[in-house]
Amino acid sequence: MLLELQKTGIRFGGLRAVQDLDLRVERGQLYGLIGPNGAGKTTVFNLITGIYTPTEGDIRLGDRSIVGIGPVGVATAGVARTFQNIRLFGGLSVLENVQVAMFRHQSGTLFESVLRAPRFHREETESVAAAHELLKTFGLAEVATLGAEELPYGLRRRLEIARALATRPQLLLLDEPAAGMNPSEAHDLMHLIRWVRDTFHVTILLIEHHMPVVMGICERISVLDHGAQIAVGTPREIRDNPVVIEAYLGAEVGA
Amino acid sequence: MTLFIQQVVNGLSLGAIYALIALGYTMVYGTLQMINFAHSEVFMMGGFFALLLARATGVAENPTLAGVALVAVATMASCALLGAAIERLAYRPMRKSGRLNLLITAIGMSLLLQNSALLVWGTNVPFPDLLPRHTWNVAGVTLSSNNLLVFGVTIALMIGLHHVVERTQMGRAMRAVAVSRDAAALMGIPVDRVIAFTFALGSALAGAASMLWVIDNPRVDPFMGTMPGLKAFVAAVLGGIGSIPGAVAGALLLGLCETMVSGYLSSTWRDAVAFMLLIVILLYRPAGLLGKNVAEKV
Numbered sequence: 001m002l003l004e005l006q007k008t009g010i011r012f013g014g015l016r017a018v019q020d021l022d023l024r025v026e027r028g029q030l031y032g033l034i035g036p037n038g039a040g041k042t043t044v045f046n047l048i049t050g051i052y053t054p055t056e057g058d059i060r061l062g063d064r065s066i067v068g069i070g071p072v073g074v075a076t077a078g079v080a081r082t083f084q085n086i087r088l089f090g091g092l093s094v095l096e097n098v099q100v101a102m103f104r105h106q107s108g109t110l111f112e113s114v115l116r117a118p119r120f121h122r123e124e125t126e127s128v129a130a131a132h133e134l135l136k137t138f139g140l141a142e143v144a145t146l147g148a149e150e151l152p153y154g155l156r157r158r159l160e161i162a163r164a165l166a167t168r169p170q171l172l173l174l175d176e177p178a179a180g181m182n183p184s185e186a187h188d189l190m191h192l193i194r195w196v197r198d199t200f201h202v203t204i205l206l207i208e209h210h211m212p213v214v215m216g217i218c219e220r221i222s223v224l225d226h227g228a229q230i231a232v233g234t235p236r237e238i239r240d241n242p243v244v245i246e247a248y249l250g251a252e253v254g255a
Numbered sequence: 256m257t258l259f260i261q262q263v264v265n266g267l268s269l270g271a272i273y274a275l276i277a278l279g280y281t282m283v284y285g286t287l288q289m290i291n292f293a294h295s296e297v298f299m300m301g302g303f304f305a306l307l308l309a310r311a312t313g314v315a316e317n318p319t320l321a322g323v324a325l326v327a328v329a330t331m332a333s334c335a336l337l338g339a340a341i342e343r344l345a346y347r348p349m350r351k352s353g354r355l356n357l358l359i360t361a362i363g364m365s366l367l368l369q370n371s372a373l374l375v376w377g378t379n380v381p382f383p384d385l386l387p388r389h390t391w392n393v394a395g396v397t398l399s400s401n402n403l404l405v406f407g408v409t410i411a412l413m414i415g416l417h418h419v420v421e422r423t424q425m426g427r428a429m430r431a432v433a434v435s436r437d438a439a440a441l442m443g444i445p446v447d448r449v450i451a452f453t454f455a456l457g458s459a460l461a462g463a464a465s466m467l468w469v470i471d472n473p474r475v476d477p478f479m480g481t482m483p484g485l486k487a488f489v490a491a492v493l494g495g496i497g498s499i500p501g502a503v504a505g506a507l508l509l510g511l512c513e514t515m516v517s518g519y520l521s522s523t524w525r526d527a528v529a530f531m532l533l534i535v536i537l538l539y540r541p542a543g544l545l546g547k548n549v550a551e552k553v
Contacts, residue, residue, distance in 0.1 A: 049441055075443035087438040089431045100427040104443040127424070167443045 002027040002203045003048070003171055008057035009227075010047060017043045018227045021057070025171070025220075030197055031205045032218030032235075036247075040227040041207045042084060045173050048205075049081055050074040061171065076104055080169035082160040084176045084207075090149040094140055094159055097148050098131040101166035131166065137199075138162045154185055158192070165200055172196070174206040178213050186210050190217050215239065223247075257395040262518040263511065268402045270510020271409040275464035276487035277494070277502040278416065279338075279457025285433040285497040286453045289346070289354060292361040295484020296368035297338050297458045301465030302475035303372060304333040306382055315383040323385045331462040338458025339451045347447065372477035382473040401471050412463055413503065419456065420499065429453055433497065482526075486513075489533045495546020504544055508532075 005023040009016060018040045025031045033041050046052045048059060050071040059067050066074050080101075089097050106123050135141045138158050143151060151159060157177060164172055177193065178186040190213050197204050208214045214221065215235045223231040223244050231237075231244045238244055276298055283291045308329045309315040314322035341364055349360045389400040420426035428449045431439045440446045468483065469475055486509060494505025512532055513525040520528075536543065 051437065051441075071437065071440035072443060072445055072447075075441055080443075081441055083438070087435055089434045089438070091434060092427065092430055096427050096430075100424070100431045100439075100444065101442040103424055103428055103445070106424050124422075124424075163442065 001025075002029075002062060003205065004060045005044075005048075006058045006060065008047060008054045008059055010043065010052055011055050016227055018047065018054075018224075019056075021224075021227075021229055023222055023229070023232075025203060025205055027170075027203055028197070028201065029203055030194065030217055030219050031203075032214045032221040033205060033207045033224065034209075034211075034214055034221060034238075035224035039224040041224055042175060043227075044224070045081060045175055045207065048074070048173065049079060075167060078168070078170035079173065080164035080167045080171075081173035082157075082164055082175055082177060084179060086153075086156050086160055088148040088156060088159060088163070090147065092148060093145055094148055094151065095128070095131050095135065095144040097159060097163050098134055098166045099127050101163045102127050102130065102168075105168065134162050134166055153180060157181075157189075161192075161196065165196065165202070169202055172202045172204045174204060174208075176207050176209060178208055178210040181210075183212075186213055189213065193217055258518055261396045262514040264396060264398060264402055265518075266511035266514035267507060268405045268510070269514060270490075270507035271405050272464050272467055273483065273487045273490045273510055274503045274506035275409060275412065275460045275467075276483060277491040277506045278499065279461050280488050280491040281494070281496055281499060281502040282429070282453050282457045284491070285499075286429060286436075286450055287346075287350070287357075289357045290361065290488070291346075291454075291457075292358070293341055293345075293364035293368060294338075294457065294461060295480035295487070296365050296372075297334055297341070297480075298461040298465045298468075298484055298487075299372065299475075299477060299480030300337055300368060301330055301334045301462040302382070302469045302479055303376055303380075304462070305330045305466050305469055306380065306475050308333070309383060309385065314385065318383070318385045320386075326385075327463065327466045330466050331459040334462030334465075335455040335459040338454040338461075342451050342454040347450075369477045369480075376475075376477070378476050378478075380475045382469045382475050384473060385470055401467075404470070405467050408463060408467060412460060416456075416460070416499070425449065425452055486529060489529060493533060493536050493543055495543025498543070498545045501543055501545035508544075 001024060003023070003025040005021050008021045009019040011017070021044065033044060035041055043052065047054050050066065050069060050073060053068055058065050061077055061079065066077055069077070089100065092100065106127060132141065132144065135144050138161070140155060140159055140162060143155065148156070148159060161174070161177070174193070178189050181189060193204065193206070194217050196202065206218070218235060221233065221235055221238045222229055223238060225247045230247055231241045233241065276294070279294045279297070280291065283289060283294070305326055308326045312322060312326060314326050345360050345364050346357060349357050386400065386404070391398045420429065428439065428444045429452070431442070431444060432446055432449045436446055487506065490506035490509045491502045492505070493509060494501030494503070509529055509532065513529055516525045516528045
């Protein structure tokens with residue numbers, strides 16, 4: 001068990017955005033989180049990553065609770081994410097976006113870097129090499145020196161995944177990675193996600209609206225509606241679950 | 256023409272000092288979107304640190320070049336510590352309470368530092384002559400050793416700053432935090448440490464500025480930071496607050512403007528012109544000369 005949400009919930013004033021959520025993600029699993037708009041999916045991501053602190057329940061990563069340790073703490077514990085509305089570091093180059101995400105793995109002090117001490121030199125060279133390597137596997141090597149904001153949409157999505165992987169996470173959260181993509185791009189992305197899981201040995205939890213993507217790659221799926229989990233199971237079980245069909249999938253199932 | 260070139264030299268010299276102070280305003284604004292009004296007091300404290308350090312090391316009595324350089328580096332380090340301490344003790348606890356509260360905290364911190372300095376050291380304290388002053392006459396234009404010192408030190412510090420910001424992991428982290436503090440935190444960048452570092456870096460530059468300032472104007476005073484600080488703030492806004500090259504450009508422009516007005520009009524007009532320039536730029540280019548117009552995130 002890598003990630004476990006135990007009776008997790010959060011209230012914003014009178015609104016229970018997420019309630020009583022039990023979620024268990026096994027190490028190495030590709031797990032999908034689906035539900036209609038406003039169901040609370042992104043709120044779940046914000047709870048896991050420490051942007052919000054749950055008002056009820058616990059969130060455990062491995063064998064420890066990650067509640068209250070803040071976004072930097074959660075990231076340091078090995079959780080990385082992408083965003084529904086892409087949030088790259090504009091003004092930094094593609095390469096720098098990846099390099100800066102390696103921050104916590106570099107131990108050289110600033111003093112050494114100003115003095116260009118050997119250790120700094122080595123780490124800087126290593127981080128550039130590692131970042132290049134990562135960009136190459138994502139087909140971004142040719143655009144490494146461009147500003148991140150200059151990339152076309154599809155490549156920006158890829159860069160966000162590459163940047164998240166640069167933090168060397170155990171758990172990768174993808175928030176609607178296929179948003180804004182046409183069916184063929186979404187299909188490519190599906191393969192990319194599975195390949196990322198196998199190559200980098202990460203556990204992936206993803207939010208997605210494209211049903212073919214979710215059904216195609218996820219091994220387990222949770223369905224959220226109005227902040228509560230209404231179903232959990234394999235893609236087949238979810239597809240055949242009348243509650244889900246009723247609440248969410250509707251006519252799309254047959255499509 | 257001689258007068259013009261003379262005023263260019265004077266203007267660049269003044270502008271270089273403004274630039275060193277303005278960088279602190281602009282970098283802090285870049286990471287926290289906050290105007291650190293206590294920054295001019297860090298500059299002021301730099302003057303007192305330099306005085307105390309010069310006395311303690313005996314450099315005040317026996318100034319040597321190495322001794323003065325040592326005092327300068329120690330002054331920068333002291334200012335860096337002060338800047339980081341201000342951030343840690345006063346601003347960090349207030350960070351979640353909104354920008355207006357931060358601004359008021361900064362003004363309070365500024366008053367606290369001014370009045371503490373007044374209480375401890377009093378006003379108008381003479382500063383020892385640390386460096387012999389040479390002047391050269393080049394085709395009618397007077398060039399002083401202080402001008403050269405200011406140019407040399409400023410250029411060296413700008414190169415150093417450029418290296419830190421563009422080529423080190425901490426510099427990249429600073430730029431990432433400036434773009435999005437939340438996204439940076441979620442990528443495991445220790446945002447608190449990066450912000451503290453930004454304050455320390457800006458304050459060290461202000462320390463260098465005050466060292467250059469007191470070598471040229473040999474007295475220190477609890478209120479000596481007010482005018483240069485305000486001018487540097489104007490320079491940062493002029494260039495586009497948040498932009499590092501903008502702060503330098505704005506500062507040089509402001510320095511030139513001031514000395515031109517003093518040279519061709521009257522020195523009583525120079526402050527008025529400096530602030531008029533600000534108003535004009537803000538009317539026609541609200542984001543500043545090199546600033547980007549950024550849509551407010553909602």
